[in-house]
Amino acid sequence: MAVPIESLLREISAIAAPIEELQNLKTALLAIPVSALRDSVTGQRFDVIFSLLSTNESEQVKLCVDILGRILMALSPLYLVQNFREELQGGLAHPSDAVKILALTQIGRIVAHPDAVTPVLNDHDILRQVIHCVGEEKIGVAKEAISSLSKLSNSKAGLDTLFRSNLLKDMKDVMCVNDTVRYRVYELMVNIASMSAISLGYCVSSSFISQLLEELTGDDILIRATAIEMVTNLAHTLHGRQFLAQQGVMDKISNMIRGADTDSFSSFYLPGLVKFFGNLAIMDSPQQVCETYPAFQNKVFEMALDPDPVMTGVALDTLGLLGSTVEGKQVLQKTGEKFRAVLLRMSRLAGTGATEMRVRTLEAISHLITLEVEQQTEDLLALTESWFCLLSDHPMDMIREISTQPFPELHCAALRIFAAVAPQPWGQQLMISTPGFMEFIMDRSSGQTKEAKDAKFELVGSIVSSSTAAEILGSQHFLRLRTYLREGPYYVSAVAIVSTEGAE
Template sequence: MVTSLAHTPHGRQYLAQQGVIDKISNIIVGAESDPFSGFYLPGFVKFFGNLAIVDSPQQICERYPVFMEKVFEMAESHDPTMIGVAVDTLGILGSNVEGKQAIANQPWAQKLMLDTPGFVEYVVDRSVEPDKASKDAKYELVKALVNSKTIAEIFGNQYYLRLRAYLREGPYYVKAVSTTAVEGAE
């Protein structure tokens, strides 16, 4: 019922004014110590997932970071119900560009990217992508990473500078190679 209320701008405003969204966030924080959290936690996580889609994924993830932490905690759980809800919520969040960028801006997501062997090398390699759409998508990812507040701290100076150079040069940059013709050379 609260989720359907959150689908309208007036409903979201009412929920925010009454402190309902903050209360739900606090309940999620306290769910660790509640043995009955398995009954209400899936609904609350779905609520935040839907709220992020109708409002702004970036704002919801920044304002309620416990939501994203709980989603990934649920994804690593052994409870099939929790895993299903977490995957559904991530699917909902990742269904639009802003949602993907909100996930990319999370410090834990950046750490996972950095921990993936060859990630930075792949992202800055323009020769890998065969078409314009792929190059543009990779450029948008680099742009989201570089514009993140935590990227320099997590990736370190060396990788941060490589990503900034890629962003500055653009997705279609080709390094110029000069050759000199010499008379009599074969």
């Protein structure tokens, strides 16, 4: 296949406006399997394709980008840096965003390779251009630049190059472009700081992280909201959480939650504060977080009863997150009537209102009542059963009614609740005692989307995998469920096929 490509390259180099020839080359390249493409293009020069990027003709530029994208991805990072470094650097200065993204993508591959990265570490000009791409107007260009710089920072040599050279000044200069770009740099710093305690140390010593923390209590409400999101990302790592605790950030955010009632603009940043502690509780300890920062737990309950759908939605997500762990379930149970009131609100929200809110409510309920087999102690089974039965006098019928409504996302969310109930003995008792429920499970005609079929299959699997299902449901139902599982989620009976063909 190398000969036709070489021939096409000669044709392209001989024509001033080779749109058709470029299209032919693109087609030829797409016809070669990726596994074989490297052998077909290695050793050939593609200077003519790079040279054709110097035009105002958008179609020509697009074809060249498509061609180069396929060729360069087939080549090793080491080969790229040895043969195309100047061309890639030129791409960073190209007026087309697509060309910049192409160049940044390949540079990202190079800096992630331990053998290919060295020439780039010694080339501050190319790294300077990558840094300035973070300040480009097009978000796609900035994202690729952030990705490349993050990969570069995976090594000590990369960290030293970015933070202990004149490139540090370039990063600080880029921050001054505008608020949007400043937060892109913060995003980069959080990416780097999250890699290890050592990389966090580089970001702290360069003052980027301390500047981010100052934004938490700044006067600009929207900037404050963005800063909270960034700090939450940093808290996803243990060394990040330890650093934030040392800096008193948890106490600061708790105080911001307390002061939210007297701030008329708190609705802009309060959801972020709650998400911060919700994530913190799951990563550390729900009990410890709720006991140490009671303002968080109180605010979640308050927001769950709030008429504002934004506040309610965040509270539901947070409660689902907390209730997904045994410790979180126990913390919520200890609040007594407070949580009972929230469950009653969730029952109402699941039955009526906007579809998105209903789905979020159902997802939260499924997390709250889920128990893994090893978690099924007598106390915890009694807890999940009591919560489920609080939703309605006939909760199985209530959820089944939701599942029959003509909204696929509601259907799947309702099935996930049944999948949460299914492995628990009390849930199986409800299933067998609810008229028509076993027939509902076995009915393959309900829910025709792939997602619905997958959700039903997951429900059947969760029943069959339970050690108590055969005894509680009876051997006849259990064998039918095992047959359903063996046939798979997309099984269609021969009778159904013949019947359908006849109707046509």
